[in-house]
Amino acid sequence: MKKVSIILAFTFLVIFFSSCLRTLHPIFTIKDIVYEPKLIGTWKTGNQGTKGLVIITNLAADNSIELPEKISTIRQKGYLISYQDKDGNATEQYIAFLARIGKHLYFDYFPAEKKDSKTIDEFFTSHFVKMHTSYRVDISKDGDFELSQLDESYVTKLINEKKIRISHEKDANGSIVITASTDELQQYIIKYGDEHGAYRSEKTVFQKIIHDL
Amino acid sequence: MKKLFIVLTISLAVMQSCVTSLQPLATYNTAIVDDRLAGTWSSDGHDYEVQKFFDSDLYKYIKKEMDKYKGNNDKVLSEKEMEDFAPMLYFKSYVIKYTKDKIEYVMFGSMVKLNDQFFINFAPIGVNTDKNKAQAFEMTPTDRLATHTIARVQFTNSNTIKLDFIDGGFLYDQVKAGRMKIKNEKDDLYDTFLITASTSELQQFIQKYANDERFYNKENSVTLTRKS
Numbered sequence: 001m002k003k004v005s006i007i008l009a010f011t012f013l014v015i016f017f018s019s020c021l022r023t024l025h026p027i028f029t030i031k032d033i034v035y036e037p038k039l040i041g042t043w044k045t046g047n048q049g050t051k052g053l054v055i056i057t058n059l060a061a062d063n064s065i066e067l068p069e070k071i072s073t074i075r076q077k078g079y080l081i082s083y084q085d086k087d088g089n090a091t092e093q094y095i096a097f098l099a100r101i102g103k104h105l106y107f108d109y110f111p112a113e114k115k116d117s118k119t120i121d122e123f124f125t126s127h128f129v130k131m132h133t134s135y136r137v138d139i140s141k142d143g144d145f146e147l148s149q150l151d152e153s154y155v156t157k158l159i160n161e162k163k164i165r166i167s168h169e170k171d172a173n174g175s176i177v178i179t180a181s182t183d184e185l186q187q188y189i190i191k192y193g194d195e196h197g198a199y200r201s202e203k204t205v206f207q208k209i210i211h212d213l
Numbered sequence: 214m215k216k217l218f219i220v221l222t223i224s225l226a227v228m229q230s231c232v233t234s235l236q237p238l239a240t241y242n243t244a245i246v247d248d249r250l251a252g253t254w255s256s257d258g259h260d261y262e263v264q265k266f267f268d269s270d271l272y273k274y275i276k277k278e279m280d281k282y283k284g285n286n287d288k289v290l291s292e293k294e295m296e297d298f299a300p301m302l303y304f305k306s307y308v309i310k311y312t313k314d315k316i317e318y319v320m321f322g323s324m325v326k327l328n329d330q331f332f333i334n335f336a337p338i339g340v341n342t343d344k345n346k347a348q349a350f351e352m353t354p355t356d357r358l359a360t361h362t363i364a365r366v367q368f369t370n371s372n373t374i375k376l377d378f379i380d381g382g383f384l385y386d387q388v389k390a391g392r393m394k395i396k397n398e399k400d401d402l403y404d405t406f407l408i409t410a411s412t413s414e415l416q417q418f419i420q421k422y423a424n425d426e427r428f429y430n431k432e433n434s435v436t437l438t439r440k441s
Contacts, residue, residue: 022355024405025400030402110356119316121311126231127337127361128357129360172237
């Protein structure tokens with residue numbers, strides 16, 4: 001037996017912990033895609049006030065984004081979602097597709113990168129695999145919409161309590177990585193899509209300020 | 214986190230040039246510490262500082278943070294628990310630090326010996342975009358999964374190390390064609406490919422193909438020359 005302080009090890013766990021549900025596979029297939037033109041525009045969000053804006057454009061309208069080959073063939077059905085800070089700089093960009101799964105609409109977000117942007121060392125970045133994050137989309141009659149992000153801790157709890165069978169792996173830091181196929185993910189969403197606890201508590205409300213880009 | 218997003222830019226071609234594995238090639242019990250690795254190395258005009266974990270600035274930083282909570286979470290771990298607790302691997306790893314375009318990168322390198330050949334497992338720790346702050350690490354963004362890459366290590370002499378990275382493109386083609394078998398996840402829509410085999414399976418796989426030169430990406434071979 002060795003006496004070891006495991007605080008150090010816990011430090012690593014905390015570093016890599018994330019509470020939004022990340023999946024290796026997308027939640028949609030091409031046949032599930034719904035294109036909603038009303039989402040195109042400039043939006044302000046409830047939790048950012050007027051300081052940060054979100055710009056949603058058609059994915060085909062921006063040729064500077066690196067797209068996987070098959071995504072490129074369906075880019076007219078997709079969106080580029082750019083989150084901006086108060087100075088108008090893009091802080092996060094996502095390739096997004098809207099899909100109907102069960103009763104609800106969902107956004108599948110995938111990190112977007114510009115083709116010519118190579119600021120960081122390629123060797124370092126080659127150690128990162130881009131993951132999908134998903135949101136339920138509730139569009140109101142006045143055109144505003146609300147995003148509710150799927151919560152990783154909810155799935156993790158179900159897995160740990162053996163209440164669900166969904167493909168996953170544990171990574172080197174002990175965190176659960178959801179490796180479920182698109183079909184499995186859709187089954188999960190259909191089953192738990194109406195469960196309040198399956199989503200993170202904070203919702204993001206999008207209010208349109210500029211139409212049609 | 215946002216700052217890291219801005220600079221985290223990768224092309225698919227780069228992603229596929231190295232094999233990415235969810236699990237490391239080494240474990241706490243199989244990792245070896247080899248004094249030949251420590252030191253400052255140079256390649257293509259860049260310096261790479263390699264330190265044993267417990268000699269590294271990273272450890273000093275973490276220890277300082279640990280001291281704030283001293284006594285709160287101490288626990289006795291058995292050998293089995295230590296082997297199962299993946300972060301323990303880092304205690305027998307090296308911290309690799311290098312700077313490119315004013316950004317400092319910090320990674321773990323864990324070495325293992327398989328069939329009399331050395332292999333090193335690389336894992337990212339973080340980047341430091343502010344050189345004025347000793348450990349201003351920005352860690353893994355939440356929309357990306359930190360993985361491991363693997364290279365064969367050849368100590369050409371006491372002052373030279375050659376690293377041959379496993380060719381991701383070759384491996385992908387072989388797996389897709391059914392000529393190589395290893396547990397993986399592949400998404401055709403987004404061109405995602407990730408090895409999900411366990412460390413033990415990964416070690417067996419590497420041992421099987423270690424002598425096949427097609428297994429290594431010659432374009433990605435790196436020769437490091439000792440500076441100090």
